[in-house]
Amino acid sequence: MNEEAVFQYIEQYASSEELEEKAAQPDSGIVDLPVVSLAQNPDVLIFDVRNIRILREKYGILGVLTGTLAQYPQQNFFLSVPLKLFIWEVIWLVESGKARLVDQARYRIEKARRLAEGGRIENDNRVLLSKNEKHDNSKNTQENREPNFVVTKNTDTSKKCEDFIAEYEIPLRDYLNAYIKSSSLKIEDILSRYHNFKYLKEMGFFMNPGLKFGGDLVIYPGDPLRFHSYSIVKFNMVDLQDLVVGGRLATSVKKNIIILGDEENSSNDLNDNIEACLNRPPQKVAFSIEWAGFG
Amino acid sequence: MADEVDEAAIVKDEANFDVEDEVQDWKFLNKSLASSGIPKRGEKEFAPDGTQVQNSSLQESRNAMYDALEGVRGHHLKSKLIAVWIASESKCIMPHARGNYFRDMGIPIHIGSKVKDGVELNSLEAVYLVERGSVVIYLGNESYDEFLKSSQESEFDYDSLIAMDLEFLYSVAFNNTGYSLDQYQIYSYLKRLGYLVQDFKQITKTDQRTRLPMVPSTLSVIPSFLNKIMATTVVKYLQSRLRQWGFLSYPLFHSLHFMTKHYFRYTDIYKSLRLIPAYSTHDSVKENLEASGYSITFNVWKPTPSFSKKNPPFPDFQVAVANTDSAKFPTLQTIQALHNSLNYTFPNERKTQVVPAVRQQKKNTMPPSKKVIRQKKQQERQSKLDESVRKKNDYNRKRDNLLKYGSNGRTVVIAVIDSGILNFVNLSEGDFSLQSSTDLEDIFPREDHGIIYNEK
Structure with a gap:
């Protein structure tokens, strides 16, 4: 990439x-x-x-x-x-x-x-919508200029206050x-997951939640409106079976799977406060796995 | 006999593909929804290469998205539908409810002589209707409260109230109202698909446990007096703790602790190995169980024209909302407790369905579908078979279904949310012992229809 x-x-x-x-x-x-x-x-x-x-x-x-x-x-x-x-x-x-x-x-x-x-x-929740916008300027009679729609806005952007x-x-x-x-997550899990996210974010990836593809995150090389994802990220692997399951699943949706975790002995000292821990990323290691379908 | 099994048909890849899983290309929004309904998958690329072509086509997609998000949310002034958020009671009042939306939504209200055709909406319903542009909502104040109470005035100038924008509505509707955003996400997802959705409630007057008919109990590995000791909470707690630490792999008063351990039959060995005794239909209803962290949130019906808000039929689905962040993996006890709190009728309570008078069927001019042809062919093939073989096939098919979906049909849908992504899981109660199945009994009367190995 x-x-x-x-x-x-x-x-x-x-x-x-x-x-x-x-x-x-x-x-x-x-x-x-x-x-x-x-x-x-x-x-x-x-x-x-x-x-x-x-x-x-x-x-x-x-x-x-x-x-x-x-x-x-x-x-x-x-x-x-x-x-x-x-x-x-x-x-x-x-x-x-x-x-x-x-x-x-x-x-x-x-x-x-x-x-x-x-x-x-002063509610400005009425607008004029014409059915045919092509004729908007040319054929508008006086009557048509009255607002005909009542709307709810996304948010209040006015500066009344x-x-x-x-x-x-x-x-x-x-x-x-x-x-x-x-x-239900423990603090150390929250920190570790956040640092995983931050690690990938700082490498420039775009990220979505991973549940759709059975992982923790799905990462994209650019804005997913334009680019395919080719990796599913998983934070924890319990055993070899997980490894195979993840690999097979990812391969079936034309992606690979990335296992991401902390380098040994680099996790945070939890006696510090949370904000300090957020600032001290542990060393990360990542592996990418593809299911080798022989034959 | 393999070609008789329909379920074995291999599911093709394309059928498994869910369009909702993909990130949509907003450029297709206007083209696709207007014409066919299902958006196509956009052409995507593999990595940014820094070219102008790529950047501008990305920006085009983004702008299409921003434009759509800024789109008008509203309806014609002539059919203006007004609701008022009553902050003191955390609810929404609609003085004049018109339109199709209130078949499943809202509770009818009457306030004095003014509000006759009004409804009261909860947070989910109010936000849903405003969000789709069908309703405009105002923030109530004291003068509106007085207007509702007083008997003289009949008109109210709603422009003296603040028109709420969507952001404002969300922040009051999900702040200390008892409704969560997770619930709303599931609610609006189902409503957008056309389902009828209401807050979960019991439709029958009493719960399942009080209505449970007497059924013969299954063979139990645990003697009955010990069963009573087992049921005390202290013992239950101790047992669960011990199991957590891995000391006790089978129940505390399991016969294995007391009996001599000589086995002369395989069945005994298998029996002694099982952790969760196979139980038959309705056995779990007898216990008073608690669903920790889970509860059923919605009654859901498929859209039907004859739905009555006052006397709703039994729901087609009953949905429990759970968030991956806060909910733990459901235990057997939790799942059983959920099944026990379902809206459910026992077989003896079910009235035989009144078959409506046969209406004059319009002559179908369409050629028969593939499914119909296949069914016809299969029927023909079946009719050529010997009587005993047919009976056997019938029996096996029915039994497979019972093993698969359970013989009582109690099913709860768990809607799982992970950071805004939705998943629906169906949990039914399987039954491997099949002890009291009249359906199977009618075909082959025998002692046991289960698949638990019983050596004779």
């Missing part, structure tokens, strides 16, 4: 000025990651397409689309916002200073309260504690 090309191509978009202009927070450049509910649903869901774009093109973070696509609401092939980020993506973005976590429920309720208090409720979102920032430590509480 041509790593340099991947880097070049990520950098190309990172430097694109057009992208900077479209950034949601042009001053800080830090992406807001809305956490739905810290106590019950510590998931990060992104609704702002500008942020989805920045994450994808600038940072190579894909996430998974989970919402109904309103244009075609009875199918599951093409989905829409929210974009759900998985835990390793969230930690990586926040830890490297590219994003911050926001307590969305509390922030939005406060924002609504301030709006109502100031008496500044002064910016106070920073008050609702969640420190990474709090977020991790909430995640650990709801997870």
Whole structure:
């Protein structure tokens, strides 16, 4: 795989000025990651397409689309916002200073309260949609200019309120504690898996969750919209049978399987706090395996 | 006799391929969905080569995706459907429910003289309807509460309320409402496929254990008085601990501990080796089991035109949602407990189906399908066979089915989520002993239809 090309191509978009202009927070450049509910649903869901774009093109973070696509609401092939980020993506973005976590429920309720208090409720949820856009400019009568559709927006992008979102920032430590509480994984497993993700991320791969192909991650040499994946990553192999199962499965979907783990004696000292451990990656070793179907 | 077994037909590769597994090319969105319904697989490449051609075609796909995500979510003003989120009660009220969506959704409500055809929606239903653009939702406030209570005013200006965007709705709908995002993902996936979905509830008045008919118990390796000691929680706990540490590979009061260990028959050896005694249909219903970490979340029905929200029929599927992050691998006990909490009727409770009066069938002008032809051929072939052989075939087919799917048909679907990726697993109760099967009894009356080896 041509790593340099991947880097070049990520950098190309990172430097694109057009992208900077479209950034949601042009001053800080830090992406807001809305956490739905810290106590019950510590998931990060992104609704702002500008942020989805920045994450994808600038940072190579894909996430998974989970919402109904309103244009075609009875199918599951093409989905829409929210974009759900998985835990390793969230930690990586926040830890490297590219994003911050926001307590969305509390922030939005406060924002609504301030709006109502100031008496500044102006709903712009009506739009004009013409059936035939070709005739849009030429044959519009007065009547047709009235809005005819009522809509629900992805997110609120207006600047009706002064910016106070920073008050609702969640420190990474709090977020991790909430995640650990709801997870059955041990802290050392979470750290080890995160470092696996980070190791591959820093090599320039694009990553998706691996359950579709029976692994922990699926990695792509570039944006999966354009490029095939040829590797499934697995973090743990228990025995030889796992090895064969993984190899056969991966080969049947034209991929190879990569086993990734820590070099011996290089794992973290767990007496330190979590944030310190996140910064100290252990040495990683990886092997790729293909099932040798003789004959 | 191999050509009689239909199930053995080899599944071809293409049939196994699931389009949903692939990362879709958004460029095909408008073309494919409008025409055929199933998107084609896009042409993809193997590695970035830095060429302009590649970059621009990638950007084209990306832009198609962003455009689709920014697409309009809404409906025509003439058929405007309004809902109001009542924050104090964590629910959603729709004062005037119109349209096809409420066959399975919402609880009808009446508030004074104003709200007559209204429904109350839970978080899942509200988010689903707003997300597909069928409903616009506003954030309720005190003046709306007063409007609902007062008897004079009949009109309300909804523009005095804040119109909620989707992000806002998600953040209140899944914050301390008892509904999780995982549940919503499964819910909306099934709804998009057209299924009718409701929160799980018991349709019968009493649970399975109280309705269990008396059935003859299976042979047990454990004497009955010991069984009682076994059932105490302390013993159960100790036993599970010991097994975890590998000390006790078979049950504490298993006869193997007490009997002399001389074997004269193979059956005895096999019996002494088994860890989980084979149990027959409905044996697990008798125990009071607990499903740790799992519970059934939804009742699901295939779309039917005659569905009644008030008196729903028995669900076609019952789904338990589990996340790979938090749920542990289900134990036998958990699976049995899930089976015990299902909506289920025992065979003696089932009414014979009333066959609807034969309607005048339209003459089918289409040529018969391959499946019909194959069935016909097989029937012809069967009819040429000897009576005893036919009986034997029939018996084997029925028995295979019973072994495969269990003789009681209790099935729970586990919906597994891993970082937003969905998987559905079907768990039925197998039955290897087949002790009380009237179906098989009718064909070949014998003591035992099971596949457990019994030496005579």
